[in-house]
Amino acid sequence: MKIQKEVVIPDPGKSFKLFQPSLRNYFYWHYHPEYELVLVEASTGIRHVGQHISSYMESDLVLIGPNIPHLNFDYGIETEYKQIVIQLKENFLGDALQHTPEFAPIQHLFARAYKGLSFTGETKKTVTEKLREMQNLKHFDQLLHLLEIFQILALSQEVTELNDQDTSIKLFLNDKIRMGAIYKYIHSHYHEATDVNVVASSVNLSTAAFCRYFKKQTRMTFTDFVNHYRITQSKTLLLQEKSISEVCFEVGFESLSYFNKLFNKIVGENPSAFKKRYSK
Structure with missing residues (x-):
């Protein structure tokens, strides 16, 4: 049960992975080099990202940066729940983020994600609907939806930084x-x-x-x-x-x-x- 490195493989024909994990009976304290966007809808659950520990009610929407240890958001849930997870590498668009001015807000969002970002209010409501819609779209339309989601998150003021410092795996390797x-x-x-x-x-x-x-x-x-x-x-x-x-x-x-x-x-x-x- 030591901290585990998750190997993330994008879906065939796509630059990211979109899936609905169900691990509530499994303690999965892990990290991975990819960014992760998590939506979980449950009556209540535990949020453990880096050194931050708290609980959420009804739903949680969190963006986690590369190599940040975190616990699966459905751990220990004893009621019905739904979960959508997206995992992607920083260069999922090649060099476009660095060289396209229109992507500057998203690039800044990714730069902040190492702290773990929790979104609330209308932002969470809007992104929740878009994540649900994504599951029934073709690959290219999913990518456009994903970019729109990141733009919404990048411009949102309804966000809380879960950690106040870098809590990436380098701090945990000797643990x-x-x-x-x-x-x-x-x-x-x-x-x-x-x-x-x-x-x-x-x-x-x-x-x-x-x-x-x-x-x-x-x-x-x-x-x-x-x-x-x-x-x-x-x-x-x-x-x-x-x-x-x-x-x-x-x-x-x-x-x-x-x-x-x-x-x-x-x-x-x-x-x-x-x-x-x-x-x-």
């Missing part, structure tokens, strides 16, 4: 820790009283060394990460006709008041408001 083992432990035990000593031992580190490592990799303490994971899982459960108290205890919290307080801090609204808004 011998198996991130998969950590995720597997959390996914299996988040509803229980998690033990940092156990997970530290599973990756052959002392507890102190593990805590330093984990904080460096994720910018969170192990406890904070587990709590974020619990809140992410609670969102799905809240939309399954379960009461707030049932969800609270099912994801591992022992205090309803603490669950409400933490949920509000992380999500920006209390569980009751969240349940009412999204259940519609």
